[in-house]
Amino acid sequence: MDKELLARQLASLRQISPSQAADELDQAVHHILKKLRRGQTVSLPGIGTLRSADGKPVLQHRRKRRAAAQRRKRSSRG
Numbered sequence: 024m025d026k027e028l029l030a031r032q033l034a035s036l037r038q039i040s041p042s043q044a045a046d047e048l049d050q051a052v053h054h055i056l057k058k059l060r061r062g063q064t065v066s067l068p069g070i071g072t073l074r075s076a077d078g079k080p081v082l083q084h085r086r087k088r089r090a091a092a093q094r095r096k097r098s099s100r101g
Contacts, residue, residue: 056080 026048027041034044055065055073059080065073071084 026045030041030045030048033039033048034041037044039047058065059073059075062075067073067082069085071082073080073082075081
């Protein structure tokens with residue numbers, strides 16, 4: 024999905040103009056990148072978590088996080 028399509032869908036959902044939606048997307052991406060540059064993680068509900076590794080953003084998918092947590096839980100039991 025490209026930015027224009029995403030902006031149009033956001034505009035439709037929020038009942039705003041596509042240009043306003045594009046501006047909101049730009050602000051969201053800027054905010055996410057700013058947090059990653061500071062070494063903070065960014066949670067994307069239903070998707071996963073973004074974190075910075077060696078200066079590059081890495082997405083840890085929600086399913087993988089859950090599986091890793093379950094493995095840790097099993098290994099700590101015994």
